[in-house]
Amino acid sequence: MDQPTIGILHPGSMGAAVAACAATNAADVLWCETGRSTTSAERADQFALTPVATLAELLDRSDIVISLCPPAVAEDLAREVAGQRFAGVYVEANAINPERVTRIAALLGPDATVVDGGVVGSPPVGGKTPTLYLSGPADATERIETLFAGTPVLTEVLGKEVGKASALKLAYACFQKTSRVLVALAVGMAREYGVDQELIEVASRRTDSYLSEPQYVAKTAARAWRWGPELEEAADALAAAGLPPEMLHAAATTLARWNGVKDDSELTLNDALNRLAQP
Structure with a gap:
């Protein structure tokens, strides 16, 4: 299978570092620069992420989107993505409760395939090796495991039920x-x-x-x-x-x-x- 293009929403300290690890097994890693701070732009540049002008462009070009944003805005961001009819794999990796993940899966379905994710540990820099726990459809979680294979981001699949990773x-x-x-x-x-x-x-x-x-x-x-x-x-x-x-x-x-x-x-x-x- 060809290497996928990844979209990261948004490159905070964890998101940018995780996205940089994904770049090992990806064709490209995109981020949307519109409305982001100078700090975000500098961080994205530091990790060699590719800027795009709009969310629509990011979604159109991405096979897999990883959402790592402040928990309070996770559903609003998913709603924006759903409005663009994104049809790839959406990794909901924010620290939100399982009920919210289920709502996000409903928002994005049936177009997108939602994988529930939960990062335990520090950002993968300076020798740190966090674990990205995953739950959701087997073919989609397998793609995420492949994406991070050989990188400092370890992965562990908890099952097919969306919500398990967030609960952990x-x-x-x-x-x-x-x-x-x-x-x-x-x-x-x-x-x-x-x-x-x-x-x-x-x-x-x-x-x-x-x-x-x-x-x-x-x-x-x-x-x-x-x-x-x-x-x-x-x-x-x-x-x-x-x-x-x-x-x-x-x-x-x-x-x-x-x-x-x-x-x-x-x-x-x-x-x-x-x-x-x-x-």
Whole structure:
């Protein structure tokens, strides 16, 4: 099969770097310069992407379009593409929820073939190797795997169901992003009381990620009746230090869903998750 022409919407820090990797196995990689910033133009030039004047031209020339844009505008962008009757493969690779991906697939169908994508990791520069998770029609996901073969962008197909890749991306981001915010709150509170170095020392004794230990969720549920009030106290301490307490209030509210399983040592992970979803 001839090498495809790729269109990237739009060349942000992740989009431009991913597009540059796609160029390894593509005839050309296009981007639409109309309405984009000087920074975007400089970035696209840095990665040797080919500028075109209009979205219509990009879509007309592209076999595969990759959408990597701010999540808030993902559907508007897809709507514009649908208005041009694009009939190639559309990789919806934004950090959006599965319901939105399903709506985008409906918007673009039946003309285009939509592949759900989710990038986990940093932009593929300086030795970084993010993974592009894919779900959707097998022939289309296979084309995307071929596109990134031998490049720093790794690919993994999760199945044929649109929404799986986005669900994985958001589930991971849910932990990864929130945990960083919790670090800021914890260190901020500790600094206020002059114990920030001691906090870091305590934390350094344990380097494992709780995300890799889901069995601990059941233990968390059994202790929720104690942990919730403790987090409310911590929220008050944050507020007193001039730091935002809302995240800890929300965590305490979440824990309250497990108040009915106080000290239940027989609770399983499935039981805990079921109670969390259906209190």
